[in-house]
Amino acid sequence: MEAAANAHRQAVSPDAFAAFYDKTFAEVYRYLSAAVFGDRALAEDLTQETFASVVTAVRDGRAGSLTMPWLMGVARHKLIDHFRSTSREQRRLALAWSGGIGHEDDRLDELEDVDPARVVALLRDLSPSHRLVLVLKYLDDLSVDQIATEIGRSVHATESLLARARLALARSIRETQS
Amino acid sequence: MTRHPLQAVFEDLDYQPAPSFREGLRAQLLADLAAPDVTSSDQQLGASDDVDEPQEITVLKKVNRSRSGAPRTRALVGIAAAVIVAAGVTAVIVNHRSSTTAPVDNSADFAIARAALISVDQLGPGWTPELPVDPLSWAEFRELFAAQPQCAEYTAAAHSLKATAAGAITSLINVQSQVIGEELTIYSSKDAASHVMDSIAAPGFPDCYFATWDAASRIGFPGTEPSTSGFNIAPPAAHGDRQVDFGMETLTSGAGSSTRLFHSVWIQVDRAIISMTVSPDGLGSDNPAGNLEKSIATSIALLNQAMSTG
Numbered sequence: 295m296e297a298a299a300n301a302h303r304q305a306v307s308p309d310a311f312a313a314f315y316d317k318t319f320a321e322v323y324r325y326l327s328a329a330v331f332g333d334r335a336l337a338e339d340l341t342q343e344t345f346a347s348v349v350t351a352v353r354d355g356r357a358g359s360l361t362m363p364w365l366m367g368v369a370r371h372k373l374i375d376h377f378r379s380t381s382r383e384q385r386r387l388a389l390a391w392s393g394g395i396g397h398e399d400d401r402l403d404e405l406e407d408v409d410p411a412r413v414v415a416l417l418r419d420l421s422p423s424h425r426l427v428l429v430l431k432y433l434d435d436l437s438v439d440q441i442a443t444e445i446g447r448s449v450h451a452t453e454s455l456l457a458r459a460r461l462a463l464a465r466s467i468r469e470t471q472s
Numbered sequence: 473m474t475r476h477p478l479q480a481v482f483e484d485l486d487y488q489p490a491p492s493f494r495e496g497l498r499a500q501l502l503a504d505l506a507a508p509d510v511t512s513s514d515q516q517l518g519a520s521d522d523v524d525e526p527q528e529i530t531v532l533k534k535v536n537r538s539r540s541g542a543p544r545t546r547a548l549v550g551i552a553a554a555v556i557v558a559a560g561v562t563a564v565i566v567n568h569r570s571s572t573t574a575p576v577d578n579s580a581d582f583a584i585a586r587a588a589l590i591s592v593d594q595l596g597p598g599w600t601p602e603l604p605v606d607p608l609s610w611a612e613f614r615e616l617f618a619a620q621p622q623c624a625e626y627t628a629a630a631h632s633l634k635a636t637a638a639g640a641i642t643s644l645i646n647v648q649s650q651v652i653g654e655e656l657t658i659y660s661s662k663d664a665a666s667h668v669m670d671s672i673a674a675p676g677f678p679d680c681y682f683a684t685w686d687a688a689s690r691i692g693f694p695g696t697e698p699s700t701s702g703f704n705i706a707p708p709a710a711h712g713d714r715q716v717d718f719g720m721e722t723l724t725s726g727a728g729s730s731t732r733l734f735h736s737v738w739i740q741v742d743r744a745i746i747s748m749t750v751s752p753d754g755l756g757s758d759n760p761a762g763n764l765e766k767s768i769a770t771s772i773a774l775l776n777q778a779m780s781t782g
Contacts, residue, residue: 308502315498320489327487338493345497349504410481417481432478 306352306360314360315345321362322369329373329429331418340376344369370434374444377426408467416466424459431456585656587778588744594770595652595763616687623680626671652767655747656775662743666714669740673716678702681736682720689722697725705735711768712741735764739772742779746771 306314322344327337347368348360408416417425430441442452592599617623659665671677682700689698705719717737724732737748748771750764 306505308505311505312498312502315501319494319498323489323494324487327489328482328485332485332487334487334490337487338489338497341489341493342497345501346504349501352505410484413478413481414485428478429482432476433482435479 311348311352314348318362318365319345322365325366325433326369326373329433330376331414331425333418336376340369340372343372347372370430370444373429374426377422378445408470412470413463413467416463416470419466420459420462423455424462427452427456427459428463584775584778585658585744587781588656588771588775590652590654590767590770590774594774595766617680617684620680620683620687622676622683626674626677626680652751652763653747653749654767654771656744656771657747658744660743662713665740665743665745668745669714669716669738672738673714678718685720685722689724699723699725703733705733708737708764708768711772712739712746714740737764737768739768741772741775744775744779746775 319341323337323341326340326344327334330336330340344365348365351360417428420428426445427441430436430444431438436444438452438456439449441456442449445452447455657665657668659668682702685700686698689696689700700720700722703719703721705717707717708715715737717735720734720736722732722734733751735748735750737750739746739748746768748764748767750767
């Protein structure tokens, strides 16, 4: 058994792994950095976790899966896991302290008038679930159906979540402008 | 088809990685490939901030305080702040390097830390693990800590906070809304651990910690206006090589105003520091130290066992 595992491990040489890393690192990092709005420490954490999965894949004999699409899928799941845990934590925290955050109806027309850097700052302040769906929608360019699959919600719930995320951002923009 | 303005915002984002991170991760991953039992997710890149290790080991500081009749309005529902602030609640391996010493091989420390963290089974019935505590909280807390003017002199205490956490996490939630958060940090040497304890033990550190705590609470609970100060609380029994503790009383204003009490304790055991944050007044318990004592004793026993076998 161990011999077989070792054989798998040998399927990707250090040089080949290093080449894969060199080829893919920048794109993975840039994607994750953008998805967490420039939080360097977090982007590094997620990048590290993503490539740790590559190592695991190599060890498990799944070296054939080491493609860019696969790697970006791993990165996205790391991101989703992160937002999920953040969201779960914040829900619990909000319950603990009572007085949850309400959602108001609003639109996103104001966005074009705002400095992009300011938009990024406002995005950072959104709840994790809102950030996540906006990232998946506008950074990953996924459809609502695809987002629903990724986050494990119904399409209807995802549409609703996406709408609330836009509204939350719009509200933040409005508050900033006022 | 017009482009959504948010797409434009995302497309314009271009964050560049630090070369040191890129190369460090590369080297670590290649090492992981060669070392089958340890992966980079189990270790802490970027956790090796250069620290000049102190020349002396500080001895036990005895804390002796009595508890006052601090007001309490309700049970420890607000322990959530502990989870944000001590977002750590995690096993952290810190490989401090001095400019005169070679990097320390701490590959076994993560396994030690994992083994030393308390599990719910060890606290008896009614406890539930909260997993995982989100790594972002680590990052946010690091930033918050650094942003507090009161913390400028206590950067050593934040060294563990600079370590990116990816490991085992223990935040233990009791069905009665009590929470015990545990953070276990293993340093490369006892001197390095003592250096961190020096910062934590400094007279001004509580103010730094309170400020960070409140800043974190404001993020976690928009609309509240927390204000934390110290309060007297009976210290735990003496444990480990050195121990620091203080009580925290967090007042929140507004319609949901309340008072919440916390007890934060740091215990150095050789080259490890165990940090515990507990809610001492869950549901009006008259035995506030019970869970804390049990947790500390359990954690130290686990740590000693893991150290001896690790």
